[in-house]
Amino acid sequence: MGFLFKSKKNNASSASQNLKTGKVISFLNQKGGVGKTTMCFNSAHALARQGARVLCIDMDPQANLSLLFNCELGDDEHSIFHLLVNSIRELKNIHTPTHVNEIIRTHPSGIDILPSSQELSGFELTVSGVSTSRPLILKNYLQKSGLIHQYDYIIIDCPPTLGLLVVNTLCATDGVMVPFRPDEFSKKGLGHLYSVLGDIEEMGVGEAPKVIAHIPNLMDNRRKQEQEELESISGELVEDLGEEHACVVDPFFNRAQLVRSGGQRKSVFDYQSKEFQGLQHQFNELASIIKESDYGHRG
Numbered sequence: 332m333g334f335l336f337k338s339k340k341n342n343a344s345s346a347s348q349n350l351k352t353g354k355v356i357s358f359l360n361q362k363g364g365v366g367k368t369t370m371c372f373n374s375a376h377a378l379a380r381q382g383a384r385v386l387c388i389d390m391d392p393q394a395n396l397s398l399l400f401n402c403e404l405g406d407d408e409h410s411i412f413h414l415l416v417n418s419i420r421e422l423k424n425i426h427t428p429t430h431v432n433e434i435i436r437t438h439p440s441g442i443d444i445l446p447s448s449q450e451l452s453g454f455e456l457t458v459s460g461v462s463t464s465r466p467l468i469l470k471n472y473l474q475k476s477g478l479i480h481q482y483d484y485i486i487i488d489c490p491p492t493l494g495l496l497v498v499n500t501l502c503a504t505d506g507v508m509v510p511f512r513p514d515e516f517s518k519k520g521l522g523h524l525y526s527v528l529g530d531i532e533e534m535g536v537g538e539a540p541k542v543i544a545h546i547p548n549l550m551d552n553r554r555k556q557e558q559e560e561l562e563s564i565s566g567e568l569v570e571d572l573g574e575e576h577a578c579v580v581d582p583f584f585n586r587a588q589l590v591r592s593g594g595q596r597k598s599v600f601d602y603q604s605k606e607f608q609g610l611q612h613q614f615n616e617l618a619s620i621i622k623e624s625d626y627g628h629r630g
C-alpha cells in the first residue's frame with residue numbers, strides 16, 4: 332500500500348473533452364516555494380520558442396507570474412478575476428465593462444498573459460452564492476470566450492492552496508505538472524493533492540486531469556538524505572500510479588541562475604552563457620513532455 336489516498340491508474344482526462352484545440356496545462360502544488368511559478372514561466376518560454384502559441388493565466392492572487400511577465404496591475408486595472416465574474420450572469424450587479432482584449436498582454440517573447448490581481452483572493456466568496464456550477468467557471472469561460480481555440484497551450488500557475496481557484500483550474504486542465512521539494516513532508520502533500528484530484532471526479536464535474544509530470548525541485552546534491560527521499564517518493568509513485576503514470580523527471584538542483592533570471596524577470600532562454608545551457612535543456616525537456624503527453628481524449 333503506497334501513500335496516495337486514491338490510486339489514479341486510469342486517469343486519462345476527459346475533463347475538457349469538448350475542446351478542439353488548445354491543451355490546458357497547470358502547475359500545481361498546495362505548498363508555496365516549490366517552484367510552480369518558476370517552472371510555469373520557463374516551460375511557457377520553452378514551448379513558445381519551439382513555435383507554440385502560448386497563453387499564460389495567473390490564477391494566484393499573489394500575482395508572481397504576472398510580475399515575471401512585467402504585468403503589474405495598478406489598483407484600477409482589471410484582471411482574470413473580472414473576466415470570470417463577468418462570465419457569470421447572476422453576478423450582473425458587479426460586472427465591469429471589461430473586454431478580454433484589454434486584459435491580455437503580449438510579452439516580448441510572444442507569450443500572451445492574463446494577469447492576476449489581489450481581488451482574485453476574494454473569488455471564492457464572490458461566487459459563493461451563485462447557482463452556476465462553481466468548479467466549472469474557468470473551464471466554461473475558456474470555452475465561451477473562444478480562448479481555448481486561439482492557443483496551442485494555455486499554461487496556468489496555481490496558488491499554494493487547494494481551494495476553489497485550484498479546483499476551477501483542475502476542472503479546466505488537461506495535464507498537471509507537479510513541482511515538489513523532495514523532503515520528508517512532500518509525501519503527505521502529494522497524497523493530499525491526489526485526494527483532491529479524486530474529489531473532482533466525485534463532484535461529478537468530469538474526470539480529474541492527468542498528472543503528466545512530477546518535478547523534483549530545489550535539490551541539494553550534497554545532501555544524501557534528499558537523494559534518499561526522492562528515491563523513496565519515486566518508488567511509491569510508481570507503486571501507486573504504475574510505471575506509466577508516475578513520470579518523475581530529472582531533478583532540478585538549487586541553482587543561482589534560476590534566482591538571478593527570476594530576479595531580472597527573464598527566462599533562462601534570455602541568457603547566452605554556458606551556465607544556463609543545462610537549465611535550458613531541462614525546460615525544453617518539460618516542454619517536450621507537455622507536447623508529447625497522451626491526454627487520452629484527443630486521439
Ligand SMILES: Nc1ncnc2c1ncn2[C@@H]1O[C@H](COP(=O)(O)OP(=O)(O)O)[C@@H](O)[C@H]1O
Nearest residue numbers: 363364365366367368369549584585586589593
Ligand atoms: N531550482 C531552483 N534553484 C534556485 N532557486 C529556485 C529554484 N526553483 C525556484 N527557485 C526560487 O525559489 C523561490 C520560490 O519559487 P516559486 O517558483 O515562486 O515557487 P512557488 O510558485 O511554488 O511558490 C523563487 O524565488 C525562485 O526563484
Ligand SMILES: [Mg+2]
Nearest residue numbers: 367368391395
Ligand atoms: Mg507561485
